[in-house]
Amino acid sequence: MRTVHIGLAGFGTVGSAVFRNLQSNAELLARRCGMRPEIVAIAAKNLSSRAGGAERAAARLLVRDLDVLVADSRVELIVELIGGCGVARRLILSSLRAGKPVVTANKALLAEHGREIFIESRRHGAPVWFEASVAGGIPLIQALREGLVANRFRLLYGIVNGTCNYILSRMTLEGAGFEEALREAQAQGFAEADPTFDIDGYDAAHKATVLASLVAGGCVNFRKVPVEGIRHITVEDIRFAQRLGYALKLLAIIRSLGPNHVEVRVHPTLIPVTNRLASIHGVTNAVMVRGSVVGDVEFSGPGAGGDATSSAVISDLMEAARHVVLQKERVKGAPLPQPPSAVGSVASRVAPAESIVSRYYLRLGVLDRPGVLARIASILGAAKIGISSVLQPEGHEGRVVPLILMTHDARHGAMLGALARIRRLPVVKSRPVVLRVETFES
């Protein structure tokens, strides 16, 4: 049986889980795939100083640096689990230039430098697999590239950041405040000491960028993706949303607007409580895809964690190993068919934030006084924004009370203009809370 020799870069939570699960399932994988995957070299910081069993076994495979890893003539494919856009980028590019396929879990790199990587991949005939970059252990990327290859993707939306979903779940189910829920997430190991990257939506936006590139069939520029995090979410707004029949989730939302043209955004979103994503709690991820042929298909499962992510890395790695075997035993000169619907190296257009149409939830702090609603409604009306419902908890005349408005579809640009005018009204006493509402019916 053919052995495929792997170079592993990075030995953190995911890297060590890949090493461990590859060893413990070696026979199973050999039987299932007819090949033996073997890690023959590892590049990692501080590995030799660690104490665990896997670390000791791995330390024997340690090479000096990433250049040695790529240059190692035994290494047939590279697994990049370093993360970030620095050394990881250089490693992947040099691996592709050496004609060695790459498996990576690096969403940040794919989102910010995907086009450069896919161009280099195509040029050197060395594919890149990235199942673990989005939604952890859920085999979503393969579904989009292969299982649903017959479909144009009209709509994709999902919960792709477990930290935010954990925090919003605690706030929804237990009434915890944002800061309290964040501290719990940190105590449980679901949030970093510096949680900025997760709670401000950047991690979800990286994943949305990768998914949008697949939906659009061409690379999406991460810097064009509108992002809003969950730092400003209050239990009060979650409760008002519930009274109106909605749950609040941080969603990545992607709509196809045509070939290589896509709307993509990440923001807290009110969705009907009957939507299946409304009942995805905790760190679980879930993604709904609307295909032109198949209809709506939904995936859910663990979105993070060493083991779950290693499941995705190992499946990519076996696919890459198969590619290596096919490549080596092939007639000279014949190009090996690439895996289907890779992102491609063209750039996709991204709809500007102002042009995006959705429904809105507005919460205003207003003086409880006759005529207030009329003034606000007339500003919205002038901007051609229709009101679908109003919720005004009973208050005391003359006091500041919350006024909740749900609108019909409105362009984001028109909503921003109307909000600027509303904020200048003397009866409006606090910065309005503005949240998007999606029903995903069309």
Added chain:
Amino acid sequence: MRTVHIGLAGFGTVGSAVFRNLQSNAELLARRCGMRPEIVAIAAKNLSSRAGGAERAAARLLVRDLDVLVADSRVELIVELIGGCGVARRLILSSLRAGKPVVTANKALLAEHGREIFIESRRHGAPVWFEASVAGGIPLIQALREGLVANRFRLLYGIVNGTCNYILSRMTLEGAGFEEALREAQAQGFAEADPTFDIDGYDAAHKATVLASLVAGGCVNFRKVPVEGIRHITVEDIRFAQRLGYALKLLAIIRSLGPNHVEVRVHPTLIPVTNRLASIHGVTNAVMVRGSVVGDVEFSGPGAGGDATSSAVISDLMEAARHVVLQKERVKGAPLPQPPSAVGSVASRVAPAESIVSRYYLRLGVLDRPGVLARIASILGAAKIGISSVLQPEGHEGRVVPLILMTHDARHGAMLGALARIRRLPVVKSRPVVLRVETFES
């Protein structure tokens, strides 16, 4: 760009959808996969007499019979969408013997003759793809074979028959009786004029057999799979289940018991209302897989219909086309790696029905009289079956009233023995209703 030539057998709902969607997405598929799939020959009954646009285009490709289809030297792979175990079996076997890969949606054939087919497939190096055989458009089979290849599958359960799920949903949500819900399903086109095959659980059992073969890593014998349908389900039992916190679903349940050893069954099952499958309504299919590395992953989507099923067939067909291209352009003699974790040709052992352990829901019609519960409890106690809760709606002494018992884990054999004794009690006035209860916690 390389064109791959396909022979299509069968032109019913799925066959015509495959033909239509392949034509309308030809450019998309070519761009994504770097190959052009082209149907060059079709074998189908009565095709030439039909009137639609796709039928007229297809009629020009009509060949005389299945033998001509396989023998056609242009045909590089066969798509079998005839169904059943007669001519479909002969077609697939002769195609494999001619070294031509096969794509099929035929769960009945795989369940009843899978081993014969996989042995022949291996012998001739011609793979069989069968994504469309289970859960329609959901890319589940590929996930089990490839995306989750790093995992042993400990548990798999799912709603895999849309007809039954539609009927049970109507009964649950609207209180329709079984006959009424069945007639509605027939009126909506979700049930056949003769619904036996669906409502008695055989279709679900065929799918369970295919899934169990993947879980076990070896062929499961369909005739060993215990099957129970939904014909005897009443709204009364659904309501009692709801009062106890459960929903009723027809489930396929598969547990791994070790290498090539598996527990597999299909029956109506009470599951906690909090389980995500409890809120899968209508004709939607959903499957939960528990992997040893990844944890719990769930898939849901359309389980039937021409378009949804054609999405799965086309993805298989593109994978098979890639195989054909790789095979033809390959160094002579080198065996082409098979797609991972194909079922294999070994037989798997199936746990006998009597040995299966689960919790139970029992509804007895008993005379409302002191001491009745004690007598029943003592029979269950003697069989070492513990009672976890009792529900007895208020009745009138001397009348026949329902008595609902929920038990702890019990072997099916022990339960059957206890039930035989309970039925002989003079105070038990009707045939007990016996339903399995699963929480899937371990």
